[in-house]
Structure formats: structure tokens, C-alpha cells
Amino acid sequence: MATGAGAAVSGPGTSSWSEMLPEIIGCVLRRLPAASDRAALRSVCSSWRAAARCYPPSSRPLPLILCPGFTFASPFAVGDAMASAGHRLPLLGTPLEMDAYWGKCVGSFEDWLVCTRLCRSTPPCSWMGADDCCFLVNPFSSEAIYLPRPCAAHSFGTIQISVPLCNGNGNDEVVCTIHAPEYAMALCKVVLSAPPEAGANFFAELKVGSSCIIAAISQKVGEYKLAFCRPGMLSWCICEGNCIKRYIDIEFFQGKLYLVNISNGDLFVFEFGAHDCFPVVSRAEHCLIEKLPLIDGSDRQNYNLVQSDGKLLLVVRYFTGSCNQFTGVRVFALDFNSDPWRWIEMKGLDGKSILISSSCSKSFPASEYDEIEDDHIYFLDYFCPSFFPKALDNYAYRSQVYSIRDGRINPFLIGKGPMRNKGFPMWFCPSQ
Numbered sequence: 001m002a003t004g005a006g007a008a009v010s011g012p013g014t015s016s017w018s019e020m021l022p023e024i025i026g027c028v029l030r031r032l033p034a035a036s037d038r039a040a041l042r043s044v045c046s047s048w049r050a051a052a053r054c055y056p057p058s059s060r061p062l063p064l065i066l067c068p069g070f071t072f073a074s075p076f077a078v079g080d081a082m083a084s085a086g087h088r089l090p091l092l093g094t095p096l097e098m099d100a101y102w103g104k105c106v107g108s109f110e111d112w113l114v115c116t117r118l119c120r121s122t123p124p125c126s127w128m129g130a131d132d133c134c135f136l137v138n139p140f141s142s143e144a145i146y147l148p149r150p151c152a153a154h155s156f157g158t159i160q161i162s163v164p165l166c167n168g169n170g171n172d173e174v175v176c177t178i179h180a181p182e183y184a185m186a187l188c189k190v191v192l193s194a195p196p197e198a199g200a201n202f203f204a205e206l207k208v209g210s211s212c213i214i215a216a217i218s219q220k221v222g223e224y225k226l227a228f229c230r231p232g233m234l235s236w237c238i239c240e241g242n243c244i245k246r247y248i249d250i251e252f253f254q255g256k257l258y259l260v261n262i263s264n265g266d267l268f269v270f271e272f273g274a275h276d277c278f279p280v281v282s283r284a285e286h287c288l289i290e291k292l293p294l295i296d297g298s299d300r301q302n303y304n305l306v307q308s309d310g311k312l313l314l315v316v317r318y319f320t321g322s323c324n325q326f327t328g329v330r331v332f333a334l335d336f337n338s339d340p341w342r343w344i345e346m347k348g349l350d351g352k353s354i355l356i357s358s359s360c361s362k363s364f365p366a367s368e369y370d371e372i373e374d375d376h377i378y379f380l381d382y383f384c385p386s387f388f389p390k391a392l393d394n395y396a397y398r399s400q401v402y403s404i405r406d407g408r409i410n411p412f413l414i415g416k417g418p419m420r421n422k423g424f425p426m427w428f429c430p431s432q
Contacts, residue, residue, distance in 0.1 A: 017045065065426070076371040115137055131149075132151065145196050150216075167286040211230065237280055256272075353378065360428070
């Protein structure tokens with residue numbers, strides 16, 4: 001009897017699991033709607049993983065929730081699998097497998113996760129609480145691409161590039177620093193402009209829309225920074241300015257990076273150029289868009305950016321008093337044809353649903369599936385009322401789902417049992 005994946009069964013006329021015909025594996029894959037099941041099949045052995053690449057799924061799998069400690073939940077699965085968070089994501093020997101407690105995921109793009117590992121230096125080191133390493137990992141193929149260390153010191157000559165902020169207040173500017181002599185960052189959200197394969201060559205010419213630019217938000221001891229890099233670089237380009245000093249949400253759209261202040265809705269757009277192959281801000285603008293009004297019964301708002309079907313959307317949540325008083329949601333699309341630009345409220349999502357989490361927001365073609373409702377917004381972050389689990393709680397996280405059709409807000413419970421690892425859960429929408 002086989003003792004593990006790929007082990008041969010003894011006796012005449014038997015063969016190992018690894019010798020199964022690729023066509024059979026392809027037939028099985030096509031009948032597995034859940035990404036977790038497909039991942040389990042690919043993790044059996046290298047021959048099954050190779051066969052899976054030759055037989056891509058006929059449809060995109062349902063979204064997953066990647067939980068702290070690199071376990072996952074299948075919130076749209078049916079039956080006993082509903083909201084289960086006890087399964088381990090097969091990372092196939094990637095650098096996180098040996099040290100999952102100290103690692104966290106801060107973003108995703110298609111099949112790639114952006115992961116960091118905490119620096120465990122002892123005080124009074126200035127890097128305490130910063131991230132020691134950062135890399136892209138494809139959990140289904142075991143590919144890993146290392147990015148510059150979020151905490152590093154360099155002996156290279158420091159380069160600073162200043163760009164005035166259009167429509168800013170007086171002398172507002174954005175300053176990009178390359179080869180900073182010392183910096184320490186704790187990354188909380190990372191977005192990519194393109195798949196990493198498109199820009200893996202550090203010496204390739206930087207072309208907007210084709211090369212992979214990586215943008216990261218760092219929050220360490222109340223200090224906020226933006227940072228940019230490309231795969232293969234040795235250091236980050238650190239970006240600072242008044243528009244970054246408070247917490248922002250970011251999203252790439254048509255080669256530009258958009259930033260929104262999550263508390264007051266101020267919108268900024270960065271365009272990129274290159275300096276010695278480093279991505280640097282070549283133009284920065286404060287978009288003078290009319291402020292969105294509060295809705296009745298609310299006194300504060302929270303903003304998130306998400307790209308959906310060729311549109312840049314702004315998802316606005318309204319609260320009263322605190323996050324425990326959730327009063328409403330509105331969705332707006334940015335109208336680039338007006339002068340100045342303006343937000344246009346949407347009454348539907350064109351068959352899509354939106355998935356919002358602290359480090360990753362996605363649009364998903366929900367109308368193609370029976371398991372997930374379209375025109376819904378699924379929130380999974382600490383702005384959800386009573387988000388964190390209490391002692392002896394049966395559920396790990398409480399999130400909310402909002403119907404843009406009828407304006408109803410309902411709880412959406414994720415996981416069973418408390419999560420002890422650091423970090424927050426994150427939406428993950430693999431393509432295979």
C-alpha cells in the first residue's frame with residue numbers, strides 16, 4: 001500500500017500515482033469547481049502538477065479567503081466546506097513553509113501572492129516591527145520571486161527626485177528616494193500593475209502598461225510611506241509627501257497609480273517614469289473632485305478603490321459614531337470624460353460582485369456562477385462591526401455583505417475557531 005504521494009504500490013501489474021495519464025488528471029480537474037480542491041490535486045506530486053498546467057480549468061474557480069498563518073477558507077463552497085478555515089494552503093516548499101507564523105500576505109495579483117516575513121531583531125534596533133523580506137510566490141507552481149528587503153541599508157549614492165503636486169497647497173511635492181541609506185518598512189498592502197513575468201528582467205526598458213511595477217504601502221509606528229520596485233531590484237524607491245502621511249488605499253488603473261485618503265476621500269494620481277530602470281513618480285496630481293456628501297444618519301465615511309471591467313470604482317461605507325454603527329454603502333465610477341473628473345453613482349455592478357479586504361480588493365464575475373450572488377459587495381476588514389473574534393467565539397471573523405440592489409447589509413461569518421497568527425484575512429482569486 002502506498003505510504004505517500006507518488007509512492008508505488010507493491011505487487012505485479014501495479015503502478016505509482018505519479019504515472020497516471022495526464023488526460024485522466026485533466027478530466028478530474030475540469031470537474032473540481034473549488035480552487036482548494038484543484039490545489040490539493042496539484043500538490044500530490046510533480047507529474048500531476050505538470051499535467052495540470054496542460055489542462056487549465058474551463059472556468060475561473062471561486063474566490064478563496066487566505067487567513068493568517070496561510071490557511072484558507074472557501075466561503076462560497078456548499079455543504080460542510082462552507083466557511084471552513086482549517087485547511088492548509090499547499091505552498092510547495094516556498095520560503096514561507098518553514099516559518100508561517102512570522103509571515104503574512106499583503107496582496108495578490110492573479111495567481112501570485114505578495115508575502116513578507118517579520119524582522120525578529122531585538123530592541124533597540126530601529127528595524128524592530130519591520131519586515132525582513134518580501135517576495136512574490138505562486139502557491140500552485142512553487143515559483144518565488146524575491147523583492148528588495150523592506151528594511152535595508154545601502155552604501156550606494158542616494159538619489160532624490162522631487163515632483164511638484166499639481167493642484168496641491170503651495171509647495172506640496174512628492175519626493176522619491178532611491179538607495180536610501182537606511183529605511184525600515186512594515187508593508188500592509190501591495191498592488192501590481194501587471195503579472196511579474198512581464199517585468200522580471202530588471203534591465204529591461206520600463207514601459208508603462210507592460211512592465212510589472214510593484215507599489216506598497218508601509219505603516220510603521222504611525223508613519224506612512226509608499227514604495228515602488230520591479231522584480232530583480234535590490235532596493236525600493238521610497239516615496240513621501242503630504243498626500244501619503246495618512247492611511248490611503250491604492251489601485252493601479254491603465255498604468256497609473258491612484259490613491260485615495262480613506263477618511264476624507266481626497267483622490268491623487270501618480271504617473272511613472274524611469275531613473276536607471278527604477279520606477280519613479282514623473283507626475284503627481286491632486287484630483288479636484290467634488291466631495292461626496294454623507295448619507296442621512298451617518299457622520300463618517302471610509303473609501304476603497306477597486307478596478308472592475310475597465311472602470312475605476314470607489315466603494316464608500318458610511319458609519320455613525322464608530323465602525324460598530326454601519327449605516328450604508330454607495331458605489332461610484334470615475335468619469336474621465338468630464339472636466340473636471342467626477343464620481344457617478346452606480347445602481348448595479350454589471351453582473352459583478354466586489355470583494356474588499358485590507359490588503360486586496362477584487363471584482364469577480366459573479367453572474368457566471370450559482371454559488372455567488374452578483375451585485376453584492378463582500379467586506380472583509382477591520383471596519384466591519386465586531387470584526388475580531390471574542391474569547392471562546394465560534395467564528396474567527398465577522399464580515400458584512402451588502403446588496404446594491406436592495407441596500408441590505410447582512411453578516412458574513414468566516415472560519416471556525418480563533419486565528420492566533422498576526423495579520424488579516426485577504427481575498428484571493430486564483431485563475432487555476
